[in-house]
Amino acid sequence: VSSDGLEEERAGFRDALLGARILLASDAKGVYLRSATFEAVVAGIDRLVSEAASEEVDDRLYLPLVVARSLLERSGFLASFPDLVGAIWGFLAGEASFAELLAALDSQGDWTSQLEATELALCPAGCHPLYPALRGVLHKERRVEAFGQAFRHEPSNDLARMLTFRQHEVVYVGSPQGAVAHRDGWVARAKSLLGGLGLDTEPVVASDPFFGRLGALLASQQEDEALKIELVANLAPRVAPMALASVNCHRDHFGRAFGIVRANDEPAHSACVGFGVERIALALFAAHGLEPRAWPGSVRERLGL
Amino acid sequence: VDEEIRAVLAAHGRLAVDVASLGDDDDLYELGLSSYASVRVMLALEERFQVEFPSEMLRRRTFSSLGAIREALFVLTGASKP
Numbered sequence: 001v002s003s004d005g006l007e008e009e010r011a012g013f014r015d016a017l018l019g020a021r022i023l024l025a026s027d028a029k030g031v032y033l034r035s036a037t038f039e040a041v042v043a044g045i046d047r048l049v050s051e052a053a054s055e056e057v058d059d060r061l062y063l064p065l066v067v068a069r070s071l072l073e074r075s076g077f078l079a080s081f082p083d084l085v086g087a088i089w090g091f092l093a094g095e096a097s098f099a100e101l102l103a104a105l106d107s108q109g110d111w112t113s114q115l116e117a118t119e120l121a122l123c124p125a126g127c128h129p130l131y132p133a134l135r136g137v138l139h140k141e142r143r144v145e146a147f148g149q150a151f152r153h154e155p156s157n158d159l160a161r162m163l164t165f166r167q168h169e170v171v172y173v174g175s176p177q178g179a180v181a182h183r184d185g186w187v188a189r190a191k192s193l194l195g196g197l198g199l200d201t202e203p204v205v206a207s208d209p210f211f212g213r214l215g216a217l218l219a220s221q222q223e224d225e226a227l228k229i230e231l232v233a234n235l236a237p238r239v240a241p242m243a244l245a246s247v248n249c250h251r252d253h254f255g256r257a258f259g260i261v262r263a264n265d266e267p268a269h270s271a272c273v274g275f276g277v278e279r280i281a282l283a284l285f286a287a288h289g290l291e292p293r294a295w296p297g298s299v300r301e302r303l304g305l
Numbered sequence: 306v307d308e309e310i311r312a313v314l315a316a317h318g319r320l321a322v323d324v325a326s327l328g329d330d331d332d333l334y335e336l337g338l339s340s341y342a343s344v345r346v347m348l349a350l351e352e353r354f355q356v357e358f359p360s361e362m363l364r365r366r367t368f369s370s371l372g373a374i375r376e377a378l379f380v381l382t383g384a385s386k387p
Contacts, residue, residue, distance in 0.1 A: 076341070214344050216363040221340045224365045 009237040013286060014159055020290045029155040030163040037292060041281040044303025045197075046168055049275050050145065052193055053170045057145040063129045065149040065164065069121045071132065074257045077124045080210050080218065084152040086122035089115040122151035126167025127272050131258040134173055138260060138268050141174025143182075148274070159282055160242045167274040173260060176251070179271040183229065183249045186273035190231050190245040198299050199283050201231040201244060227251070235286045244280050247273045309353055310374050317345040329372040334365070343368045350374065356381040 017023050024033035034042075050060075069087060072078040078085055089112075091101065097114055104111040123129055126148020134142065148167040155163060172182035187203050194201050206228045207219035222228055227250075230243035248271060254260065255267035262268050288295040292305050314333070315324045321337035338346070346368060351357055356378065358367070367377050 079341070213360065213363065214347070216360050217344055217347060217365075217368075218340050220363060221343070221365045 006237050006240075010239060011157075013238045014157060016290060017159065017282075017285060022285065022290065023159070028163070029157065030161060032159075032162060038281060040305060041284060041292060041303060042166075042277045044305060045275065045277045045280050046147070047304060048193055048196075048302060049168045049170075049277075052189055053143075053145045057143045057170060059142070060145040061130065061133075061147070063123070063126065063146050063148045065123050065151065066120055067123045067129050068132075069117070069119050071128060072121050072124065075125075075128050075131070076253065076257065077128070080208070080215065081124065081152075083211050084154060084209075085124060086151045086153050088118050088120040088122065090118045092116045092118070122164075123148070124150060124152060126150050126274055127169045127171050130171055131254040131260065131270070134268075135259045136261075138173060138262050141172065141178050144171045144173075145169070146171055158240075160239065160279055162278055165276060165278050168277050169272050169274045171270065171272040173255070173268050173270045175262065176269045179249055179251070179269040182271040182273075183247045186247045187229050187231070190247065190273055190275070194231060194233070194244055194280070196298075196302055197280070197284060198287055198296060199233050199244065199280070201233045204230050204232045204243075206230040206243065206246065225249075233283050235283055238286045239282065242279055242283070243276065244283055245273060245275045247271070306375060306378065307371065310350070310371060310378070313346055313349045313353060314371075317349050318342055327371050330370050333368065333370055338368070350378065354378055354382060 018025055022035050022038050024035070026033060066088070072085060072087075091097075091114060093114060093116070101111050101114045103109070104114065127146050129148070130144060130146055146169045148169050149164065150167055151164050152161075153163065154161055170182075170186065172179055191201055191203065205223055205226045207222040208228065210216070210218040227248060229247045231245045231247075232241050232243050234241045250270045250272070252267040252269050254270050260268040260270075284295070284299070288299060292300065295305070311324045311327065314320060314327070318324070318333065318338055319342050320333065327336075333343075343365075347358060347363075358377070358381070362377055362380075366373060368374060
């Protein structure tokens with residue numbers, strides 16, 4: 001199959017999902033309205049992840065899409081991925097500038113020049129809001145189930161790159177050995193969970209899309225240490241190979257950045273597994289068809305459909 | 306050259322040991338060189354030696370020891386080895 005043929009097949013899958021009104025396009029590229037059909041699948045995936053995590057977690061938290069702007073600085077996200085960041089601007093000038101805003105609107109001019117940066121930003125990665133909330137001394141290791149939301153500014157028609165998406169995570173914070181064990185244990189558990197849904201995945205050592213020339217060095221280091229392992233499904237030709245879950249070892253990066261220390265005064269190490277629930281839903285539609293009622297019985301049963 | 310590399314490591318490497326005691330093959334990452342510190346070291350080396358690391362040299366091993374950094378700089382400056 002030529003690469004043009006693959007492109008057509010992939011565009012065809014997107015058109016089919018939109019045509020079946022499983023997702024609805026919006027005015028913003030990469031942003032979709034989601035049907036009850038799509039969300040029922042997502043809810044099933046969330047339930048499976050929660051079940052898999054239930055024995056180990058000591059807390060379950062629902063994390064916000066909006067964070068303090070300073071989080072981007074302290075997490076290192078801004079220095080690593082400036083091109084993906086979404087900062088929130090607002091009209092802060094008061095009534096004195098209101099007339100100028102209206103005049104710009106009336107003349108279809110640039111009203112954005114009336115805006116100023118606020119102290120807020122969109123959350124760039126599901127689990128990031130958790131770390132400031134764990135600041136302080138950790139008397140025992142923690143395992144937290146987190147329903148995270150993320151925004152990354154990379155508009156495209158690729159359904160696997162929605163601008164906002166959810167990451168259902170299980171986060172470990174504690175010792176260096178515990179963090180590595182969390183990563184290694186969840187590679188197998190995530191593969192098995194996805195396999196139960198008829199999604200065959202391969203663990204692949206991966207790197208984050210660090211920005212620019214300096215980013216190449218950071219990505220090389222991340223790969224050499226196998227800090228990030230993605231579970232990649234190959235659903236060609238309908239969709240390009242995509243990571244459905246990723247398991248990350250952060251070493252003491254967040255412990256240092258957010259002042260989370262262990263009883264021995266060392267910065268805590270952390271690791272997380274994140275399930276991309278929209279991507280898993282997309283993979284299910286690609287693998288089993290656009291009509292969930294026609295999916296294999298075992299898959300329907302696991303998802304509670 | 307070694308003294309200048311040591312000076313860059315002292316200023317930007319945030320190592321757990323005294324750079325004066327560094328051996329040629331000591332693993333800098335094991336001695337506490339973080340990812341971000343290695344980026345700062347790379348930028349400082351580029352400025353001091355007036356070179357630019359090409360993308361194929363932007364690898365972990367390029368900055369993994371004093372000896373590896375010296376090798377890389379020899380390649381970039383075209384200087385012959387002592």
